[in-house]
Amino acid sequence: GWGYGSKNGPSHWHEQFPIAKEGSRQSPIELKNAETKYDSSLKPLTLSYDASSAKSLTNTGSSVQVDYEDGTDRLVLTGGPLCGKYRLRQFHFHWGACDDHGSEHILDGTSYSAELHLVHWNAEKYCDFAEAAKAPDGLAVIGVFLKVCNENPALQKMLSSLDCIKKKGSKVEFTDFAPCALLPPCLNYYTYLGSLTTPPLFESVIWIVLKEPITLSSEQMTKFRTLEFTGPDDPMQDNYRPPQPLKCREIRKNFQ
Ligand SMILES: NS(=O)(=O)c1ccc(O)c(NC(=O)NCCCCO)c1
Numbered sequence: 001g002w003g004y005g006s007k008n009g010p011s012h013w014h015e016q017f018p019i020a021k022e023g024s025r026q027s028p029i030e031l032k033n034a035e036t037k038y039d040s041s042l043k044p045l046t047l048s049y050d051a052s053s054a055k056s057l058t059n060t061g062s063s064v065q066v067d068y069e070d071g072t073d074r075l076v077l078t079g080g081p082l083c084g085k086y087r088l089r090q091f092h093f094h095w096g097a098c099d100d101h102g103s104e105h106i107l108d109g110t111s112y113s114a115e116l117h118l119v120h121w122n123a124e125k126y127c128d129f130a131e132a133a134k135a136p137d138g139l140a141v142i143g144v145f146l147k148v149c150n151e152n153p154a155l156q157k158m159l160s161s162l163d164c165i166k167k168k169g170s171k172v173e174f175t176d177f178a179p180c181a182l183l184p185p186c187l188n189y190y191t192y193l194g195s196l197t198t199p200p201l202f203e204s205v206i207w208i209v210l211k212e213p214i215t216l217s218s219e220q221m222t223k224f225r226t227l228e229f230t231g232p233d234d235p236m237q238d239n240y241r242p243p244q245p246l247k248c249r250e251i252r253k254n255f256q
């Protein structure tokens with residue numbers, strides 16, 4: 001199956017997922033602040049997150065992912081560019097082999113060491129995630145850059161559990177994790193219409209990329225790389241897709 005290696009990585013994905021090449025709204029993209037447009041009609045993001053509905057921590061074989069119980073309205077994102085209420089389903093990360101790269105979005109030429117994706121689906125219009133994932137307004141993903149600087153206590157609970165999920169497909173119970181602890185103080189954002197950044201690359205994501213990164217220590221960053229893609233000689237790293245053509249898209253921001 002698809003992956004991030006030389007034989008099954010992003011340059012090969014079009015062979016099984018033609019939208020990779022043929023799509024009009026693929027992600028990630030380069031964000032060039034000078035070419036974005038301030039939109040005063042954009043609302044602030046409102047996140048109502050309670051910690052209780054975290055469920056599990058999984059090595060998906062392409063990332064590390066925390067899944068949430070999304071059968072009820074417990075962790076809801078509204079406002080911003082969104083119409084309706086979007087329910088948090090999971091968050092996961094993308095990162096590099098070295099600290100100088102690893103994010104999927106690139107901001108004014110800067111690649112960050114990693115990128116957090118908080119994945120929400122439109123529970124007002126669709127019955128479940130799978131249905132929403134196929135709709136043009138089905139998903140809303142908040143992207144948060146990670147910059148190596150000082151230690152991030154909020155990440156520690158997850159990172160200290162990674163030893164238990166080294167192998168692809170492994171999963172452990174992971175409860176009471178408040179995702180809002182992973183957000184920076186300032187919620188200024190860029191927003192544009194895009195896609196999943198992994199196969200099946202559905203063009204169903206309203207992207208909300210925060211301008212301000214969160215920080216973590218280099219030891220914490222190293223911890224991500226102790227996970228395995230397929231086996232002990234295959235460390236999970238460089239699990240990011242490079243930027244895709246902007247084509248006929250506008251990038252808006254909620255700040256001047
Ligand atoms: N990176 S993203 O755009 O935020 C993103 C958000 C939600 C997703 O469902 C996917 N992709 C996905 O689920 N692919 C199927 C199997 C993956 C196993 O790891 C990517």
Ligand SMILES: [Zn+2]
Pocket residue numbers: 092093094117197
């Ligand atoms: Zn992602």
